Amino acid sequence: MRRPRGGEREGERGSAVAEYAMVTVLLMVLFLGVVQVAIALHVRNTVAQCAVEGARYGARADVDPGASVGRAQQLLRGFAGDAYAADVSSRLSSVDGVAVVEVTVRAPLPVIGTLGPTHALTVSGRAYREGQDPS
Template sequence: MVSVLVVVIGMGVLQLALVLHVRNTLVSCASEGALLGARLGAQPGEGAARTRDLAQRSLAAAYSQDVTQTTVTTPDGVQVVEVTVVAPLPVLGLLGPSGSLTVHGRAFLESQR
């Protein structure tokens, strides 16, 4: 009986580690894409394309399906490039039913001085 409990707790810890790995990887990809999209002379959508490429290389193609890039203005008047990734949240390993996970990456728009 104790061994079953240990296995269930161990599987729960592994599942949590997988979800955190996917989340942290997507945050890193979105941040890198935002940095590329915010540089001086960058083309519209360049950051989103970079984020898609990084997510496909790091995780799988399913995690890079819904990537958007927008330029937003903060309440202080500062413009930032924001890359948003909506990806499936792995519930049973990398397979199985899942919810969704939304992460954002932001970078200061270099064209403003």
């Protein structure tokens, strides 16, 4: 008859393998969730920066404000492809009496990897139009 070693009881043999498997699965789910949140934040920040850069380009004095859409789409295609550059719009608005170019991007929200529902992420960027009278 074999005796259990060092406090090990007969009914607990092999439980370390089961515990390891359960804890590993839990940690992997947690890790992948953190990675997915990081991907979503990175995509949101980059799309917002593309919108801001498009607005800056359209706000230049020697450029038509409508050119901001093309610039933002060019940057978005370089970042993530056509799916993110499909719905970009711009408008000339006024904030406290100052002309502002505003670019709005509607893009997919990455839920699983970079896949997700379309038009769920909406960001906009603004830039003051150059060549205005500061008074």
